[in-house]
Amino acid sequence: MNKNTLRKRSALLLAALLTTTAALSGCGGGKSAGNVATGSGNTGNSGGSDEQVTITHYTIDSEDRTFIEKLIPDFEKEHPNIKVKVEKAPYEQFDSKLQTLIAGGKSPDVTSHYGYGGFAEYYNKDMLLDLTDLITEDGFKAEDYHIPDNLMKIYTVNNHTYGIPVNMYVTLMLYNKDMFDAAKLSYPPSDYEDKSWTFEKMVEEAKKMTVVSDDIAKTQYGVDFTWAERDMRPLYFGAEPYSEDTWTNGGVPSETYFDSPEVISAYQKLFDLVFKDKVSPTSEWSKSVAGQNGDPFVAGKIGMSIGGSWNLAGANDFPFKIGVAAVPWGGNDKVRSTLYVDPLLILKGSKHPKEAFEWIKFLMTTEVQEKSIELSGGNPPVNTEAAEAYYKHFDGIDPADVKKVYEGAVKYGYESYNHLITNYSQINDMFINELQPVETGHKTLEEVMPVIQNKVTEIIKR
Amino acid sequence: MSIVKAASTRVPSSRSHRRKADPVKIASFTALLVTTFLMLLPLFFMVSTSLKSKREMLKFPPTFLPESWAWSNYTEIFDKLQFGTLYKNSLIIGVLTVIGTLLSSALVAYGFARYRGRGNQLWFILLLSTMMLPYPAIMIPQFVLFSKMQWIDTFLPLVVPAFFGSAYNIFLLRQFFSTLPEELFDAGRIDGCGELRMWRTIALPLSAPALATVAIFAFIYSWNDLLTPVLYLSSSDKFTLPVGMASLTSSRFRIPPWHLLMVASVLAMVPIVTLFAIAQKQFVEGIVLTGIK
Numbered sequence: 001m002n003k004n005t006l007r008k009r010s011a012l013l014l015a016a017l018l019t020t021t022a023a024l025s026g027c028g029g030g031k032s033a034g035n036v037a038t039g040s041g042n043t044g045n046s047g048g049s050d051e052q053v054t055i056t057h058y059t060i061d062s063e064d065r066t067f068i069e070k071l072i073p074d075f076e077k078e079h080p081n082i083k084v085k086v087e088k089a090p091y092e093q094f095d096s097k098l099q100t101l102i103a104g105g106k107s108p109d110v111t112s113h114y115g116y117g118g119f120a121e122y123y124n125k126d127m128l129l130d131l132t133d134l135i136t137e138d139g140f141k142a143e144d145y146h147i148p149d150n151l152m153k154i155y156t157v158n159n160h161t162y163g164i165p166v167n168m169y170v171t172l173m174l175y176n177k178d179m180f181d182a183a184k185l186s187y188p189p190s191d192y193e194d195k196s197w198t199f200e201k202m203v204e205e206a207k208k209m210t211v212v213s214d215d216i217a218k219t220q221y222g223v224d225f226t227w228a229e230r231d232m233r234p235l236y237f238g239a240e241p242y243s244e245d246t247w248t249n250g251g252v253p254s255e256t257y258f259d260s261p262e263v264i265s266a267y268q269k270l271f272d273l274v275f276k277d278k279v280s281p282t283s284e285w286s287k288s289v290a291g292q293n294g295d296p297f298v299a300g301k302i303g304m305s306i307g308g309s310w311n312l313a314g315a316n317d318f319p320f321k322i323g324v325a326a327v328p329w330g331g332n333d334k335v336r337s338t339l340y341v342d343p344l345l346i347l348k349g350s351k352h353p354k355e356a357f358e359w360i361k362f363l364m365t366t367e368v369q370e371k372s373i374e375l376s377g378g379n380p381p382v383n384t385e386a387a388e389a390y391y392k393h394f395d396g397i398d399p400a401d402v403k404k405v406y407e408g409a410v411k412y413g414y415e416s417y418n419h420l421i422t423n424y425s426q427i428n429d430m431f432i433n434e435l436q437p438v439e440t441g442h443k444t445l446e447e448v449m450p451v452i453q454n455k456v457t458e459i460i461k462r
Numbered sequence: 463m464s465i466v467k468a469a470s471t472r473v474p475s476s477r478s479h480r481r482k483a484d485p486v487k488i489a490s491f492t493a494l495l496v497t498t499f500l501m502l503l504p505l506f507f508m509v510s511t512s513l514k515s516k517r518e519m520l521k522f523p524p525t526f527l528p529e530s531w532a533w534s535n536y537t538e539i540f541d542k543l544q545f546g547t548l549y550k551n552s553l554i555i556g557v558l559t560v561i562g563t564l565l566s567s568a569l570v571a572y573g574f575a576r577y578r579g580r581g582n583q584l585w586f587i588l589l590l591s592t593m594m595l596p597y598p599a600i601m602i603p604q605f606v607l608f609s610k611m612q613w614i615d616t617f618l619p620l621v622v623p624a625f626f627g628s629a630y631n632i633f634l635l636r637q638f639f640s641t642l643p644e645e646l647f648d649a650g651r652i653d654g655c656g657e658l659r660m661w662r663t664i665a666l667p668l669s670a671p672a673l674a675t676v677a678i679f680a681f682i683y684s685w686n687d688l689l690t691p692v693l694y695l696s697s698s699d700k701f702t703l704p705v706g707m708a709s710l711t712s713s714r715f716r717i718p719p720w721h722l723l724m725v726a727s728v729l730a731m732v733p734i735v736t737l738f739a740i741a742q743k744q745f746v747e748g749i750v751l752t753g754i755k
Contacts, residue, residue: 090708310715
């Protein structure tokens with residue numbers, strides 16, 4: 001081989017390598033979604049002009065979210081210069097599509113943290129538009145839309161508002177009336193002030209309904225206590241796993257206490273339901289009975305189920321009679337329910353924030369919030385006036401009970417960690433994985449919790 | 463059981479090859495039968511669930527056959543999902559992807575198999591190394607590119623890349639083209655064929671089995687692909703089948719309508735099964751090919 005061809009060959013190799021690196025650096029080039037969004041933001045547009053603008057509302061592609069499409073004609077009639085387009089993605093792909101849209105310079109205007117990522121994640125990635133100026137300029141007042149003040153505070157960081165609450169899910173207890181009747185038990189109270197309704201009382205009642213049999217079809221359990229995300233559960237018994245400053249520090253806790261004796265004993269009480277009192281199903285049993293639905297309560301195998309109020313939405317289809325009750329008192333005087341408040345957010349990449357805000361205000365009005373309950377098939381509104389219509393939405397359940405349970409939940413409620421702590425999707429995944437051996441009875445909490453403590457600390461630092 | 467017993471008692475007395483194989487044959491046949499049954503079970507439940515009512519779908523223990531046959535599920539899916547539109551879109555994209563993949567990959571593979579140029583090996587390794595790139599790594603740059611080309615919310619980003627070949631299929635076809643005897647092409651050359659004509663009239667017809675395999679792969683990939691259509695399509699009337707089906711289980715707050723999802727799955731299987739049935743004939747015919755000389 002002569003020198004010439006050798007040189008040619010190495011030049012070719014070099015060229016090829018360069019091309020590959022150039023192609024690769026397109027993605028590794030370190031432009032985070034947030035940075036791009038900041039760059040393309042153009043907030044100078046005035047909302048009052050007659051210029052025709054189109055805003056995009058990005059949401060989950062499911063009936064309980066895309067119903068907003070049906071509200072658009074009314075809105076466009078009121079605001080002839082604003083067109084609304086709905087962009088959607090399935091739940092699993094929600095985050096990746098949003099990141100891609102923003103990085104690709106096609107940022108939607110309005111969205112919510114509907115995917116795995118929570119508010120804190122969006123906030124820390126600098127994806128959100130500070131709504132404070134818009135709110136002052138517009139004269140927007142939460143009370144005009146019947147939004148309780150404490151809910152407005154959830155998405156306010158250092159006196160800057162980043163989101164307007166739109167839907168509020170709470171934690172409540174659903175019970176299978178048929179199973180209570182069969183065990184000749186009286187129904188649990190819906191009043192949060194009824195002090196006799198405690199965790200211990202719940203376990204007593206659950207024992208009377210639990211039947212463990214070799215015949216899997218006959219087996220049933222008294223209670224399924226899936227209260228909130230796994231990292232949040234100790235709070236129910238009064239043990240705080242994250243330091244106080246989490247809430248003032250943009251969702252970044254300076255300390256966590258997952259290996260403290262209080263937190264471990266709180267978890268122990270919950271696992272005792274399964275392994276000591278045997279009134280709750282193991283996770284394997286739940287999976288085998290409920291299949292992919294993941295909820296054996298729906299299959300009629302559980303007496304009481306503590307979970308999100310979204311479980312109510314399917315209530316009209318359940319093959320048994322159900323009721324709603326207060327979450328029993330577990331030792332914490334303040335916290336007995338988790339609030340899952342979904343806000344509407346404007347992204348920094350929005351080219352028409354004023355028009356986007358008009359759309360958000362429209363969605364918050366009592367009339368539209370009432371309409372949304374029907375259209376979505378039972379989404380709970382934050383608008384307290386529209387909430388009256390929500391309480392009446394469920395067949396066979398006394399509206400007075402739903403109302404009591406909701407009002408008690410708000411009084412004793414605590415905003416869900418998943419919206420407020422940074423890198424939450426990673427924390428949550430880690431919890432699910434690490435607690436798995438405890439849930440199946442292969443490891444003890446004493447073994448697992450120090451590991452979790454280390455991993456949480458690592459994730460928060462990222 | 464008596465057959466097995468009879469066969470096994472006979473074995474020691476006989477030394478003949480055939481007899482010795484008998485219990486093994488029976489055992490393997492039984493094993494096959496059991497495996498087949500196990501493999502078909504999920505398929506059976508898919509069809510059975512697709513015919514259950516919403517209430518029955520929630521029941522535990524699950525019923526083996528539907529108590530009342532809810533044939534209406536098969537019409538309900540068309541109201542609920544614009545199933546016809548989704549199906550049509552998926553078919554259009556799938557067929558175009560197959561055409562694109564076959565044309566481009568076969569042409570490139572032919573080049574790699576029949577030419578001995580400088581740097582041949584290097585380019586081939588470079589091509590194969592693109593297989594190492596996971597899709598999420600190129601997702602955003604590709605989106606920016608197609609977005610600049612104004613291709614968002616069209617089928618183009620889903621179809622056009624197929625016309626530029628894919629490493630795996632090129633590799634597969636190159637290996638096949640390499641096995642074709644050189645004499646055939648010499649004969650072609652003597653008859654005055656150009657390279658393109660030899661590709662078309664000699665290489666392609668003889669490679670039906672390999673092409674059929676590539677076609678099936680390409681179609682299945684496109685038919686099942688979820689992420690790319692989710693990224694590039696934004697109007698509901700352009701969505702594909704997987705996007706529509708994913709939306710059925712998208713609600714965090716509702717029990718997914720598994721019965722309808724199973725209806726969709728049963729109907730989604732039809733093109734794949736049909737394609738496989740057609741292509742299988744090609745597989746068998748391809749065997750004849752080895753007898754050339």
